Amino acid sequence: MSPDTEKQHNEIDALLGDLITFYTQEQLSAGDIFHPVRVPVETRPPAAAEETDPVELNAKKAARPDEVWRDAKTIQSFHEQICSCQKCPLGRTRTKFVFGTGNPQAKVMVIGEAPGADEDAQGEPFVGRAGQLLNKILEAIHFKREEVFICNILKCRPPNNRDPLPEEVDQCEPYLRKQIALINPAAILCVGRIAGQTLLKTTRTLGELRGNVHSYENIPMMITYHPAALLRNPNWKRPTWEDVQQFRALYDKLTGTQ
Numbered sequence: 001m002s003p004d005t006e007k008q009h010n011e012i013d014a015l016l017g018d019l020i021t022f023y024t025q026e027q028l029s030a031g032d033i034f035h036p037v038r039v040p041v042e043t044r045p046p047a048a049a050e051e052t053d054p055v056e057l058n059a060k061k062a063a064r065p066d067e068v069w070r071d072a073k074t075i076q077s078f079h080e081q082i083c084s085c086q087k088c089p090l091g092r093t094r095t096k097f098v099f100g101t102g103n104p105q106a107k108v109m110v111i112g113e114a115p116g117a118d119e120d121a122q123g124e125p126f127v128g129r130a131g132q133l134l135n136k137i138l139e140a141i142h143f144k145r146e147e148v149f150i151c152n153i154l155k156c157r158p159p160n161n162r163d164p165l166p167e168e169v170d171q172c173e174p175y176l177r178k179q180i181a182l183i184n185p186a187a188i189l190c191v192g193r194i195a196g197q198t199l200l201k202t203t204r205t206l207g208e209l210r211g212n213v214h215s216y217e218n219i220p221m222m223i224t225y226h227p228a229a230l231l232r233n234p235n236w237k238r239p240t241w242e243d244v245q246q247f248r249a250l251y252d253k254l255t256g257t258q
């Protein structure tokens with residue numbers, strides 16, 4: 001292991017150690033104020049059956065060839081319908097389309113900005129070191145990666161990890177809205193300044209956005225630092241911990257567990 005890699009691993013270990021120590025201290029001093037009881041995922045009625053009439057499907061496709069996905073009834077069929085998207089130039093430069101991963105009936109969605117190099121290579125959001133850190137942050141507030149749904153605003157990687165362009169967001173954000181409509185989460189955790197600013201159509205800083213409950217597609221949403229930013233700046237780990245505790249408390253309140 002190179003010295004740089006070892007240093008990065010040590011930083012992650014230190015962050016998690018701090019998170020666990022802080023959380024334990026809070027529990028000891030203030031009791032179970034964050035209600036860390038796992039809430040069973042609500043059993044929902046099965047989604048309506050897909051439209052299977054081939055005549056009707058073909059008619060719709062002929063009339064709106066790029067918009068048939070709007071009628072998707074399940075996350076799986078929606079994924080299949082948009083995974084070859086070429087609506088913006090990122091479709092030509094991506095390695096893999098990154099739809100999202102997790103529970104199609106999740107009560108929590110985690111939304112970032114766009115795939116990075118690891119995500120582009122693997123076709124899954126939040127993998128690599130930042131993904132591992134996100135998993136551990138979620139675990140610290142008693143969510144497992146597989147019980148939430150994780151995705152990005154853009155489904156394809158911008159070259160050199162540049163910020164998404166407004167026209168790319170315009171093309172891709174309807175997919176995110178459809179994902180939210182199909183999943184219908186109780187709350188959204190948005191990670192990163194760019195994601196927060198993009199979804200809320202604002203130029204307010206992350207410092208101004210975090211700590212408040214916003215609304216996206218009529219779903220309560222909170223914003224915190226991106227795990228990749230935490231890896232770069234350990235000073236943000238404490239505010240991140242405060243944010244995710246607030247998010248857990250919000251989730252508990254919304255789902256009636258307090």
Ligand code: SF4
Pocket residue numbers: 085086087088089090091092154155156168171172
């Ligand atoms: S970024 Fe979104 S709109 Fe652009 S090609 Fe990829 S899926 Fe399509």
